[in-house]
Amino acid sequence: MEKPSVAPTLIILLVWVAMTQGDLQEKLVPACRKFLYMSTLPQGNQGPQLELICQYYNGKARFVTLYDTLHRIPVYSAYTFKRSDGSRKVDVPWMYEPQLSIATGSRDMQQFPQRDLHRSADDAQAVLEDYRDTVDIVRGQLNPDQHQSEFDDQAATYTMTNAVPLIKEFSEGPWAAQEKVTRQRLNNYCQGTAYVVTGVLTSGRALRRFDADRVAVPDYVWSAYCCDDYDCNAPYHEFSRFPAFASLGRNRRLDNTVEETSVQQLEDFIKRATGKTVNIFYKDCK
Secondary structure (H helix, E strand, C coil), X not given: CCCCCCCCCCCCCCCCCCCCCCHHHHHCCHHHHCCCHHHCCCECCCCCCEEEEEEEECCEEEXXXXXXXXXXXXXXXXXXXXXXXXXXXXCCCCEECHHHCCCCCCCECEECCCCCCCHHHHHHCCCHHHHCCCCCEEEEECCCHHXXXXXXXXHCCCEHHHEEEEEHHHHHHHHHHHHHHHHHHHXXXXXXXXXXXXXXXXXXXXXXXXXXXXXXXXXXXXXXXXCCCECCCCCHHHHCCCCEEEEEEXXXXXXXXXXXXXXXXXXXXXXXXXXXXXXXXXXXXX
């Protein structure tokens, strides 16, 4: 499948985390290993601005996020898919991550306070004010609430450390349609646990506040799933998309089609764009 071209001047602001014995892998608490295929983080390169977050809500681990504190955007969120009817919990207030601001902060994500948030939190992560004056930008969830079924799991997706700035036409159009396709496929044909990793690539655009760049705006959004226990009697069009498959879309108002592709092709695209060799799933989900 032909992939979108990447401009030679593309500057990638987001990098990846090392697998196996890397510092971030060692920081991964047992409660969050269950969200990763073979308990293993994606393979690549680590950066000093990256923080691995085990996202807790209401006292329980919900998913994993690798967060770039310099550009205030998640590199990816990794979660286990839960069969659902696609309902959304839009009445949940957006939250922030205390772990990124105070070393002794609560591990549970918290609702934004009525008064100003502590400055250290504003420095390390995106806040509601960063999106306040944007007209064509929405907060897009890398772990979408439609891919969860229990209320607390859905509520946990409404944290700013799981959100990226998406063009409204892209988020509510082709990307929402692809999330639905993935949800229906995994609902119908994945018989075991489906592990999903959804991430972004950026090239320098950013939301600005106080005349300064605040939150990086993705050029591309991608997602990959791994389900090694699936229905062998599924129609060929669906069967051929197991045990792993991926999608890639460009975050634009126009020319924003999302393409489905193999995980290998997605990794090749990321390598061309970033120069980094990545491996999303341990042993390629085989």
